[in-house]
Amino acid sequence: MGYLHFNGHAYEVRLDPSTWSEANGAANLLGGHLAKIESAEENAAIIAYVLRQASLETWGYYAAPDGGGAVYVWLGANDITNEGQWKWADGTDVAYANWGSGSLGSEPDDYTDPQYSPNGQDGGALAVNRWPYPAGGIGSPGQWNDISVSNALSFLVEYETIGLRNANPTNLTLARSTVAENAVINSVITPLSAQDADGDALTYTITDPTGTFAIENGNLVLKKVLDFETVRQYSITIESRDGYAGVTSGSFTISVTDVAESTPPVSITRTGTADADVLIGDTGDDTLSGLAGNDRLYGLEGNDVLKGGAGNDTLEGGAGGDIFVFDIKLSKTNKLNKKQNLDKITDFVVADDTIHLAKSVFSKIAKKGVLKKGEFYVGSAAHDRDDHVIYNKKTGALFYDKDGTGVAEAIQFATVTKNLKMTNGDFLVV
Template identity: 35%
Template sequence: MTATIVNNQLILDYLENQFGTAQITIRGTSKGLFIEDTFTITVNQVTKGILITGTSGNDNLVGADGNDTLQGLAGNDTLNGGLGSDSLEGGNGNDVYYVDNVNDVIIDSAGTDTVIAPFSYTLAAGLENLTLTGNGNLNGTGNTFNNTIIGNNGNNYLLGDAGNDKLDGKAGVDTLDGGAGNDTYTIDNVNDVIIDSAGTDTVSASISYTLADNLENLTLTGSTAINGTGNNGNNVITGNSGANLLSGLDGNDSLNGGNGNDTLLGGNGDDTLIGGTGNDSLTGGSGRDFFRYNSRTEGIDTITDFNVLDDTILVSRSGFSGGLTVGTLLNTQFTTGTSATTSAHRFIYNASNGQLWYDIDGTGTTAASQIATLSPTLALTASNFVVF
């Protein structure tokens, strides 16, 4: 260390990497007399920031303890400044930024980028996705883009703001606020809260779930036998691979059981019920209901309340084959009895036991398949079938 006095100011010049506490004595003399004073000064270690520049490829850039500048350039880069207040610039590509200091700065205007943060964070313009880490009760806030925001193990508040956002609180009791747009919420705790009043929104739930007001669609995930319940709106409810109970309640709902032996209750309104694979129980409820079949081999469903005056059976032309044409089923392709009596017959309704069969060729060359059981003695006709 060197010391100089300029314009009555003491200037201390430390060498690089010098730090610690120094004792300084200043003595002034005049005409044989002197006066002195002693004081101490502490200089903390300062780690010089570094500049790290990537390539046109996919780089993994990691800074040191100082205030570093990381530039990813092209490619899908991962930037981690380490300690210090860092400047992270991904450049082109879909980049991932690790921030560990509230003063870290991200510069990005291209690609679909992700920020990983151990503290509450708000996405700046040009950033799309946010993942919170650790166990703290943190907040994550989006922007006007279509954001994906993922919480941590704590009780998170996630705000999507504008855009069509995806919010997943993960573990903990989370509050998910999609804001404007058509948002998707992932729910795994019965105490999770959804705040939404705009757009057409979807809840993806691994637990039994009932849609609150202002939520439109529900998709059950996993393989556990759980239940999905709608509201007064027009809901789309989709089951998982387990045995689900799906209830539409009011509104014109679409219920899809997926895999498993499911129970579908349309409720009020003009509902569409799709049993999916498995032997399902389908109840349309009041209104003009549609029972949809995508394949002749999905299982044998029980339609509990088919009304020949109001209800319709929808069948897929490609899923059933056998020469079906789009539109109302031809009269020649329907018959009542126990089997086809002409090569044109495709759907056979046994009025004595309610069984509904499909014969792909009407000749018996390929065995007929039972697709449903309806109430017996219905006045069922070809007009109750529509091919799509």
């Protein structure tokens, strides 16, 4: 089982059923003590960890008959010495507490039952279920209950320093290890992934002697032009770290795939006017700029760059890895923007195409480069302050939200196809 890391301490659920005294002794032998919870933040982190472990190890958690039949984990809290004077296992007073309380009663109540708690209830435990189980009415998961110290339960050990109580990340993988030779600079090649039994946030670093690849926001990103006829494979090493000296690494080979090349196409640049223009590319990597007016831009083949400019434009990239640029100031409200500057991308392909957002326009986005994962959200509206680019997959609408709170109205700047599997990797801030 993994550990929880919080404020420099490590926590571990032990599954061997033990009375409170047995659990206290076992925790000491392990070099720790029964958990001492001193804040709401610590309690929230611990119950999330315990519930996560419970979902993996449901066979190892035990119920307390005198605790409403719910499942519990022993904490260090107890009033064994003096009834009603709650102490931690180290003898210090219990200052912060999270006792259960509801319509059917409140804890601690020192309930005496002839069969299950004839000597009262002197041990503090963290609930995994509601109690009385299953309907509740007194307490919920994460709240505390006083129960008989003779109950045989799992228990939570706290270690003062993380030390060796840390699992290394494992299963470092790339979702894909090939890249087409015509891939666009700064395009995402593949997301990285690794597992951490402790649930720690992981970071990634890369060693690439050629500088062809980099890691941005958990993705492997292309940084140099590829040519199948020159170099067909690249060897890289990636490390994943958990912030507590836990590390894993892996060596990977990135293979370049050939793209059929005939006569090199000629790239063209076409620019519109203040009127409603129709601009059509060719087989090359074309750049089409609509300027003002409600323009229609067709890239056809090649890796094209389409800039609608002002007006309500229709953009169709066609074949290839196309870039759709949004660098025109947005109107202040959706109502105005729909009339003045709302573009429609008719054929956005998640695997190939990219949307470029000008930092000068989308100014609240943190920094240039691949859009951070936390700044992209799929839904009808932002759900926290970091959500700046929102994709409503039911309508296909793309929004820019300055503050993620709803105080400043989100502005729709484009429409794409519905139900795309869009991610932050589809956006590049330039």
